[in-house]
Every structure is written in C-alpha cells, then in structure tokens.
Amino acid sequence: MLTRxxxxxxxxxxxxxxxxxxxxIWGPTVASIFFSFTNWDGIGGIEAKNIVGLKNYQFMFTGxxxxxxxxxxxxxxxxxxxxxxxxxxxxxAVLLDREIRGARIYQSVFYLPVVLSLVVVGFIWELQYFPxxxxxxxxxxxxxxxxxxxxxxxxxxxxxxxxxAASWRHxxxxxxxxxxxxxxxxxxxxxxxxxDGATEVQTFFNVVFPVMAPINVVIVVITAIESLRAFDIAxxxxxxxxxxxxxxxxxxxxSISEASLVGFGSAIAxxxxxxxxxxxxxxxTRVMRTSQ
Amino acid sequence: MSAVAVAATPARxxxxxxxxxxxxxxxxxxxxxxxxxxxxxxxxxxxxxxxxLSDTIxxxxxxxxxxxxxxxxxxxxxxxxxxxxxxxxxxxxxxPGVALTLLLASMVAFCCTQFSWKFNLTVLMIxxxxxxxxxxxxxxxxxxxxxxxPIPNLGSIDIGNFSFAxxxxxxxxxxxxxxxxxxxxxxxxxxxTFVLSNYMKTITREITESALVDGANVLRIWxxxxxxxxxxxxxxxxTLLFTFIYNDFFWALILISTGSKRPITSALNNLQxxxxxxxxxxxxxxILACLPPIIVYILLQKQFIAGLTLGSTKG
Numbered sequence: 001m002l003t004r005x006x007x008x009x010x011x012x013x014x015x016x017x018x019x020x021x022x023x024x025i026w027g028p029t030v031a032s033i034f035f036s037f038t039n040w041d042g043i044g045g046i047e048a049k050n051i052v053g054l055k056n057y058q059f060m061f062t063g064x065x066x067x068x069x070x071x072x073x074x075x076x077x078x079x080x081x082x083x084x085x086x087x088x089x090x091x092x093a094v095l096l097d098r099e100i101r102g103a104r105i106y107q108s109v110f111y112l113p114v115v116l117s118l119v120v121v122g123f124i125w126e127l128q129y130f131p132x133x134x135x136x137x138x139x140x141x142x143x144x145x146x147x148x149x150x151x152x153x154x155x156x157x158x159x160x161x162x163x164x165a166a167s168w169r170h171x172x173x174x175x176x177x178x179x180x181x182x183x184x185x186x187x188x189x190x191x192x193x194x195x196d197g198a199t200e201v202q203t204f205f206n207v208v209f210p211v212m213a214p215i216n217v218v219i220v221v222i223t224a225i226e227s228l229r230a231f232d233i234a235x236x237x238x239x240x241x242x243x244x245x246x247x248x249x250x251x252x253x254x255s256i257s258e259a260s261l262v263g264f265g266s267a268i269a270x271x272x273x274x275x276x277x278x279x280x281x282x283x284x285t286r287v288m289r290t291s292q
Numbered sequence: 293m294s295a296v297a298v299a300a301t302p303a304r305x306x307x308x309x310x311x312x313x314x315x316x317x318x319x320x321x322x323x324x325x326x327x328x329x330x331x332x333x334x335x336x337x338x339x340x341x342x343x344x345l346s347d348t349i350x351x352x353x354x355x356x357x358x359x360x361x362x363x364x365x366x367x368x369x370x371x372x373x374x375x376x377x378x379x380x381x382x383x384x385x386x387x388p389g390v391a392l393t394l395l396l397a398s399m400v401a402f403c404c405t406q407f408s409w410k411f412n413l414t415v416l417m418i419x420x421x422x423x424x425x426x427x428x429x430x431x432x433x434x435x436x437x438x439x440x441x442p443i444p445n446l447g448s449i450d451i452g453n454f455s456f457a458x459x460x461x462x463x464x465x466x467x468x469x470x471x472x473x474x475x476x477x478x479x480x481x482x483x484x485t486f487v488l489s490n491y492m493k494t495i496t497r498e499i500t501e502s503a504l505v506d507g508a509n510v511l512r513i514w515x516x517x518x519x520x521x522x523x524x525x526x527x528x529x530x531t532l533l534f535t536f537i538y539n540d541f542f543w544a545l546i547l548i549s550t551g552s553k554r555p556i557t558s559a560l561n562n563l564q565x566x567x568x569x570x571x572x573x574x575x576x577x578x579i580l581a582c583l584p585p586i587i588v589y590i591l592l593q594k595q596f597i598a599g600l601t602l603g604s605t606k607g
Contacts, residue, residue: 001501001504001505002407002504002510003509005509006504006509006510009509009510009511010403010407010510013399013400013402013403013510013511013514014399014400014403014404014415016396017396017397017399017400017419017481017485018400018415018418018419020396020474020477020478020481021418021419021422021478021481021482022418023437024430024434024437024474024475024478024479025422025425025430025478025479025482026418026422027433027437028429028430028431028432028433028434028437029425029429029430031432031433032429032430032432032433035432035433042436092326095319095322095323096323100316100319100320101320102320102323105327106323106326106327108593109327109330109331110326110327110330111589111597112330112331112334112586112589113330113334115535115539115582115585115586115588115589115596116539116582116585116586117538117539117540117541117557117581117582117585118539118541119539119541119557119558119560119561119578119581120557120560120578120579120581120582123337123560123564123574123575123578124333124334124336124337124578125333126571127333127336127337127340127353127571127575128333128336130353132352133348133352133353133354133571134353134354135336135353135354138352138353138354139354143354168330168333172330173600176597176600176601177600177601180597180600180601225424225426228426229426229427229428231427231428231541231542232541232542235541235545235561236541236561236564247428248426248427248428249428251428251429251431251432252428252431252546255432255435256431256432256435256546257546262432262436265432266432266433269428269429269430269431269432272426272428272429273425273426273429276424276425276426276429279424280421280424280425283420283424284417284420284421287416287417287420287486
C-alpha cells in the first residue's frame with residue numbers, strides 16, 4: 001500500500017530525529033563509559049598511553065574523599081523523597097480526590113511551586129533559611145537568643161534544609177500525577193467497598209491502592225529519577241560543597257567547571273548511569289507490558 | 293454498574309453531610325494550614341522584593357516596613373540587571389525549542405503508531421529512555437562535541453544590541469543559542485515522543501489508511517490529517533515544554549560561557565554574584581523571572597496538567 005516514496009519519507013521522519021538522539025544522547029552515554037577508562041584531560045587526542053584501565057574507579061572508591069559523601073547524599077535524597085515527600089503528595093491527592101469545596105483552589109496552590117525553576121526555588125528558600133536575616137531563625141526567636149542555626153552553612157543539616165525546599169516542589173508534582181490516577185479508578189469499586197461496610201481508609205488501602213499499581217510504579221520511578229538528577233538547587237546554594245555534594249555535581253566539577261579530569265569525572269558519570277538504569281529499565285518494562 | 297453508582301450518589305452525600313461534619317472541618321483546617329505553608333515562602337519573597345534596601349539594612353529583613361513599600365527594586369532589576377535582555381535570550385531559545393520538539397516528536401510518534409514496523413517499540417524506547425537519563429551522565433562528551441563540531445557562520449539577525457547568529461558566531465555549537473536550542477530539542481523530543489505516541493495510539497489507523505488510498509503522501513497525512521487531530525495533546529505538550537525549557541538551568545550553565553548569552557533562569561545565578569549586597573534586587577529579579585511560567589500556568593492550567601498526566605497514567 002505504501003509507495004517507495006512514502007517509505008523513504010517515513011524513513012526520514014523517524015531517521016532524522018533518531019540520528020540526533022543517538023548522536024547527542026546515546027553516543028555521549030557510550031563515550032562516557034569509554035572516557036572513564038582513560039586519564040584524558042580534554043586536550044589533544046586520546047592515545048594508547050591515556051588508557052588507564054580501572055584506575056579511575058579504584059581512586060573513586062578508595063582515595064577520593066568526596067565520592068562516598070556524595071553517594072550517601074543521593075541516597076538520602078532518594079529516601080527522603082520516597083518516604084516523606086512522595087507519600088505526602090499522594091496524601092494530598094487522596095484528600096483532594098473527593099467532592100470538597102475549593103478542591104480546585106487547593107490543587108492550584110499545591111501545584112504552583114512545580115512551575116518555578118529550581119533556581120528560583122533556591123532563592124526563595126534562602127530568604128527563609130538565612131542565619132540572621134532569614135525568616136525561620138527570627139520566627140523561632142533564635143536570633144534574639146543568640147542560638148543561630150546556620151541552615152544552609154552547617155554541613156550536618158544543610159542537605160535536609162534543601163530537601164525541604166525540593167519537597168515543596170516535588171509534593172505538588174506527585175499530587176497531580178496521583179490525582180489523575182485516582183480519577184481513573186472505576187467508581188463502582190469504591191461504591192462496592194462502601195456497601196460492604198469498609199471505611200474510607202480501608203477502601204483506599206485495600207481497594208484503590210492495589211488497583212493503582214501501574215501508577216504507583218510510575219510515581220516511584222519518577223521519584224527515583226528526580227533524586228538522581230538533583231543538581232540545580234544544591235548548585236545554587238553553594239556549588240554543591242560542604243555537605244551538599246551530589247554525584248551529578250561531582251561530574252561537572254571534576255571535568256568541566258573546576259578541573260579537567262575528564263576520565264575521572266566520566267567514571268562518576270558511569271556510576272550515575274548504572275544507578276539510573278534501575279528506574280529506567282523498570283519504567284520501560286512497564287511501558288512494554290502495557291503496549292502489548 | 294455506573295447507573296447504580298449515580299443513583300446512590302445523592303443519598304450518600306446527604307447521609308455524609310449529616311454524619312461526618314467534624315471530619316470535613318478537620319480536613320479543611322488541615323488543607324488551609326497547608327495552603328498557608330505553601331504560599332508563605334512566595335509571599336515572603338514578594339514582601340522582601342517590595343522593601344527598599346535602606347529599610348532592610350536599618351531594621352533587618354524580618355521587620356515591618358518603616359517607609360512603606362515600593363517597586364524600586366523591580367526598577368533596578370529591570371534596568372541595572374538588564375532583565376529585558378535576558379528575557380529575549382530565553383525567548384529565542386524557547387520558541388524554536390518548543391516548535392522543533394513538537395515537529396520532530398510528532399513525526400516519530402506518527403510513524404511509530406500509524407504503521408506497523410518491526411522496530412516501533414525499540415524506537416520509542418530509545419527516545420523515552422534517552423529522556424530519562426540524568427543530563428550529567430552525558431554532559432562531558434556532549435561538552436566536547438559542542439567544542440569541536442564546526443558550524444557555519446552566515447551572519448546574524450540583529451535587534452539593537454541583541455544578535456542572533458546564523459548559525460554560529462564562533463563556528464561552534466558551544467556558547468551559541470543554536471547549541472542550546474539543539475540540546476533542548478533532542479532531549480525533550482524523547483519525552484514528547486513518548487507522550488504524543490500514547491495519544492496517537494488512540495487514533496484509529498483507518499484514518500491514515502483511507503487517506504493513503506485517496507492518494508495522499510505520508511508527509512501530507514501527518515501534517516493535515518493527524519496533527520489537527522492531536523491539537524489537544526500538542527497544546528498540552530507546548531505548555532509543558534515551554535516551562536521545562538524556560539526553567540532549564542543545567543544546559544545553559546555548562547554549554548554557554550558568555551554571561552550575556554544566558555537565558556534568564558541561568559542568568560539569575562550570575563546576578564547573585566553581581567548584587568551580592570542587595571538581596572532585595574535579586575529577589576525582585578527572581579520574581580520577574582518566574583512570572584512567565586506562572587502566567588502560563590494560570591492561563592493554561594488545564595493543558596498544563598493534561599500534558600503531565602498524559603505522560604504518566606497511560607504509560
């Protein structure tokens with residue numbers, strides 16, 4: 001049915017975007033893996049003597065003092081979003097998924113931070129967290145009493161301070177996704193549960209939540225990917241130093257912004273890639289299953 | 293089944309209104325508290341932006357205004373910090389970025405949903421997975437691609453002191469608008485392809501098939517048959533892509549080195565250094581910078597949310 005001409009056109013319509021995707025995304029992904037086995041500094045070509053095998057990895061895991069802190073911070077980020085922010089977003093969705101007055105307004109307000117860039121989110125929260133001029137310390141009376149908490153400067157707590165700001169944005173995002181899922185649940189299921197005498201809480205956990213399984217997976221995947229991508233807000237606060245190290249920031253700091261350890265930065269990128277593949281593959285197998 | 297549910301609804305709500313009123317009150321109290329918590333940081337930032345520097349120096353930031361509020365910081369942000377210029381930088385990236393992303397993504401989605409090819413699923417997975425990778429995984433090689441790919445310099449379009457190079461003023465992708473547009477288009481095409489193909493799956497293939505029988509070529513079918521049917525999805529995606537590209541910080545941070553070429557979101561980071569002693573002006577600039585996405589969100593809320601949920605719930 002398709003003419004030769006049509007087949008060529010279709011080939012181009014897929015081929016051009018695909019070529020761009022392969023050249024600018026998958027090519028660099030593979031190149032990162034290759035770079036990670038070299039000590040290339042970004043200048044000149046890569047020769048046989050630049051190949052250093054697993055040395056970058058060895059140094060990263062044993063000698064480099066920032067790797068494990070950054071890794072831990074990413075894990076804390078993931079755990080925080082998964083067990084605190086995401087459930088809160090789901091709770092908001094469940095509360096708003098009923099006929100209550102003003103549901104629309106509540107929803108709009110909770111979603112508002114999601115349209116802000118993380119740069120602006122960082123600025124806005126700095127005004128809350130500043131040691132003497134910030135709202136929080138003043139509101140708690142800590143400035144007057146002289147017990148100032150340095151929310152963003154103290155490396156023991158600053159990660160949690162920016163997680164608070166990041167959650168402000170993440171919760172609304174999850175809420176919207178979950179709300180859409182809840183709306184797609186067959187109302188007769190809930191009705192049946194109610195007729196059987198189940199409470200709202202029981203209905204949610206025993207009927208709605210299991211039906212929502214595909215969306216729950218998507219939400220967990222999105223949360224995981226967001227945690228691995230975290231970069232902007234930590235960079236805005238202090239370039240990702242002093243308690244705010246993240247894998248993503250170590251990659252650019254080592255290879256582009258501050259030093260030219262291309263090979264070493266790439267090794268960190270490979271670690272980030274390998275971790276990211278877990279949620280990505282989970283997501284893709286999900287998509288495959290539903291489209292077959 | 294649904295008729296039963298509909299019939300049961302009025303009775304239920306009457307019963308409910310009588311019985312669990314305290315629960316409703318508690319629910320609203322909780323939600324209103326949360327609304328206050330949610331809006332407070334924004335309201336506080338707005339308050340700071342309206343206070344003159346002299347006032348906050350004298351009384352501290354956490355104080356009542358002694359000489360009233362003023363828009364003087366907004367004025368400084370607008371003129372001294374060159375905000376209009378940065379808005380323009382964003383504009384020349386966002387508009388081609390969104391348009392090209394939708395074009396490319398809709399072509400791929402069209403080909404992969406309206407025809408049965410062996411590799412449909414593989415192609416969709418390549419695009420989707422590519423979009424899910426953290427940008428930092430690919431940034432190092434990408435940075436070198438940008439530094440070493442020759443791009444012709446065919447002059448420029450100049451508006452006042454603003455210059456949009458055709459295609460590259462330094463013969464590279466690095467530090468050029470075109471480079472930043474390119475990476476946005478390629479990265480976001482992954483996401484847009486995923487969403488649009490979910491949408492196009494719901495369009496029956498008979499439409500394409502009968503258009504082919506009528507003698508239309510595939511390019512024509514894509515443009516004048518399928519795209520018009522996808523208008524709601526395209527509108528939703530355009531809204532969402534606008535915000536994504538507008539809010540980008542990372543690509544511009546690494547791939548643009550000239551401060552005056554940075555789009556507004558990443559330019560804010562430099563302002564922080566420039567106006568370090570005047571947080572009032574920085575805050576005003578930040579508020580001005582986040583207004584366009586907020587306005588888009590308020591005006592096009594429905595499209596906005598549709599775009600997000602199209603991507604997740606059908607996947």
